[in-house]
Amino acid sequence: GEKIIPNLNGYHRIIQNQVPIYIKSEQPDWFIPTPQADRFLCLYQQSDTLSQAIHTYQDLYQDENIDYKVGQLLSHLSIKKAENYQGRVHYRSPDSLKECWFHLTNRCNMDCGYCMFENYRIKDKELTKEQIFNVIKEGYQLGVRIFYFTGGEPLVHPYFREVIEKILSLPHTHAVILSNGKKVSRFSSWLSTISKKRVHFQVCKL
Template sequence: MVLIDPYGRKLTGLRMSVTSRCNLRCIYCHHEGEVSVGREISREMAVNVVNAASRLGIRSVKITGGEPLMRRDLEEMIAGFREVAPGVEISITTNGVYLKERAERLAAAGLSRANISLDSLDPDRYRRITGAKEGDLERVLDGIEAALVSGLKPVKLNMVVLKENECEIPGMIEFSRSNGVILQLIELLGDGPKGDLESVERRIEAQADGFLTREMHRRRKYFLDGAVVEIVRPMDNTEFCAHCTRLRVTSDGRLKPCLLRNDNLLEIKSTDPDEIERLILEVVRRREPFFRGANSDR
C-alpha cells in the first residue's frame, strides 16, 4: 500500500518528535514546528503509531526532539519499532552530546543511521550558537566517532549556515572528508542571522568534481575530492512542498500534516493501532502544500 495525499504526494516517511526536552538552546531552533513544551509521547503510543504507519506503507522513521537522547528509554522504544515494523528504516536527529555513551546500544536496538548537529568546530562559537556547556563540543565529536564505530551509516552532520559560522564551512568540509561523514549545509528556517547560502553553494559548485540532485526536495549533493556536501533549503521552496514525503508526529501525541502549520493537527487519543491507522488516513486527507505554488495545477 502507498499513501497518497490529495496533491498526489506519496507518504513514505514518519518524523516523530519523542520529547520536547533539550539540553541545548540553539539560537535557530524551530522546535519541530511545535507550540507546546514539556510534553513527551508515551513509548506505547510511539510504538503503535509506527505499527499503524508501517501497515499503511511508511518505510522510514526519523526520531527527533527536542533532543531524543534525553529519553532514557529510547533504546527500548527503537527495539519496539523494530519488533512491530521490521522492514522500516529507523534514523535519528540528535545534537550528539549524549551519543558517545549510547551509540552502541542504539545500533544494537535497531537504529540504522544518524544526523548529528554540528554548527561549529570552534568551542567558543559552538557555545554561542547552541548555548552548550564547556566541553560539550568535545562530547559531540566523540559521539560522531562512536556512531561511526557502532556501524551507523550514513552519519550526516547538520550545519545551519549563519553569519557567524559561514567562515568555517571550508574547515567543516575538510572535517567531513577526513571522518567519512556527509555534511549538510542547511538554510536557516525563519528569521534570524542567516549566512549567504547562495554564495556558499556557488563556491562549492565551482570546486566540485560533480553533483547529483536528490529526488526529495530536489536538493543538490556535491562531491569534492572525497567529501560529500548537501545543500538543504526548506524555506520558500516550492520544491520542498511538492516533494514532501513525510508525516509528522508531535511530542504531545498529535499527527501533524505540515511542519509550517499548526491549524490542522489531529490528536491521537488511543494506543490502538487500528484507531491510529484511521487517524493517519484522515490526516493524509488534510495535507496540502504550505507553499501552494508547489503544485500549480491543483
C-alpha cells in the first residue's frame, strides 16, 4: 500500500513487483532504497521521532553504525517543501520562436498505409505562396531560423522551389523537408546549386 513518511515532506512508499519505491509526487523525485534503508524508513514511519526510530533499529538489528547510515540516507533526500507550481509560463516565458512547421499541401504522389494524414485526396487544400511568404516573414521576425515542410508531399507544391529560395534569402536560416523522395530528381540541378548545410531532407517511405 501507499503511506506517507512523516517529516520528509511528501515521500510515498509504493511496492512495484516486490520492490519498494519512494516517490515525491509534488516534485520529480524518487528513489529505490536498499533493503536496510527500507527497513529503517518503515520504522521511522511508525515512530514519533527520528531518535526513537534509530534506537528501535539498533535494538532490533544490532547496528552500531546506524546513526552514520541514517545521516547519509537523509542527506540524499529532498526535504525541501515544493513550491506551488505557478504554470509553465512563470518558469519559461517564450521571448522568441525557434522553429516553424508548414503543412504545405494535402496532395501526395504516394498512398502509404502508415501515414497519419488521410485527406490527401482533397486536391484543392494547400497553402498559397502568399500565405507561406507571410508566415515566413512573421516567423523570422519572431526568431524562427528553422522551417519545416510536410504534407502531403512538399515537393508537389507548385511553389516549393520559390519557398525554399525565400528562406535561404534570410540570414542563418535552415529548411527541413519531410519527403518520400520520389520527386527529388526533378529538382536535382537546382539542389546542386544551394547550400547542403542549410537545406536538409528527411526521407520517409516504405
